[in-house]
Amino acid sequence: MRTVYVNGDYLPESEGRVSIFDRGFLFADGVYEVTTVLDGKLVDFDGHAARLERSLRELDMPMPMTRDALLEVHHRLVAENDIDEGLVYLQVTRGAADRDFAYPAEETEQTVVLFTQAKPGLAKAPEKGLSVDLQPDLRWGRRDIKTVQLLYPSMAKMAAKRAGHDDAWMHEPGGTITEGTSNNAYIVKGNTIVTRQLGNEILHGITRAAVLRLAREAQMKVEERAFTVEEAQSADEAFVTSASTFVMPVTSIGGKAVGDGQPGRIAGRLREIYLDEARAKAL
Structure with missing residues (x-):
């Protein structure tokens, strides 16, 4: 069973939970990134982190953690899930609040979720287009x-x-x-x-x-x-x-x-x- 990251905790995927009031669920009020893993290492992590920062800024959301802390989470998930070739998905939402089109208070805690997908053969040359x-x-x-x-x-x-x-x-x-x-x-x-x-x-x-x-x-x-x-x-x-x-x-x-x-x-x-x-x- 995969280990996932949910709001600071590393959990078995069956135990990962997000509030039904999360604005990502109610309004698609969130952003995501996908980072490739080759040979157990992250491809172009800095580029994805920079784009994440830009996407969040465009939606008036802060980065939920430093880039170094985010890198540490990625590395731990890759290691714990034994990913040699695959993907790390990251989603950040504005968090859970009572349903309202207006943004909630700035101190509302964001939701941060990461999970991996193993993709053996990801880098294999395509046989056809x-x-x-x-x-x-x-x-x-x-x-x-x-x-x-x-x-x-x-x-x-x-x-x-x-x-x-x-x-x-x-x-x-x-x-x-x-x-x-x-x-x-x-x-x-x-x-x-x-x-x-x-x-x-x-x-x-x-x-x-x-x-x-x-x-x-x-x-x-x-x-x-x-x-x-x-x-x-x-x-x-x-x-x-x-x-x-x-x-x-x-x-x-x-x-x-x-x-x-x-x-x-x-x-x-x-x-x-x-x-x-x-x-x-x-x-």
Whole structure:
């Protein structure tokens, strides 16, 4: 049975409890982060901690503990649950209070929960690329804040799976792609990598930042701009990035094969160099 962390206590998962009045449950009033574990070490922890601080700040919430204390909790959970390859999930909410749209008093104690998921083979090279469906982007406007309100991405992912796809890319009314349901989206035209520019419309991915930096260091051309569904379907290759998939090729978009329908060369190379650095710098 897994050990989880709930508000300062390390507990068997069957004993973890959160109040029914918690604002994360009542209002999705909380944020989360997911940190990858490779070889028993944390990948890009500082990036995830920095984004957590930003998300909390955007929602007028303080950090519930120091970054060093948070790192200690992550390390203990990885050790106690014997995680070699997997994920550590962290959720912070505004805490429990009587139901009211207005925020509770500032001294209300936040809720902090962490748990692990073992994912053996997480870093294994993909045998095939993803097939992604196309779904309208109906999320709220502040997608740059990593909140726990994930209902629409879940709905879009399930619609894609029912249609026989692995995932979905979401698009705006004008036909421009924003991102995947749980990842950032990229296309490759010639030798140029194209991905949506940062803004409120997409999550500021930690893996995204690392991959784009590595691409530029490898002398690959990168354009951060909006791209359309039509551009995506006529691209030479495509891929997604996230903490749980690293760099994952996409071989079909909206039922149309991308390039030759096989995982692309650039996506494969970026996955290799990203994993090499992730392992070398993991904590």
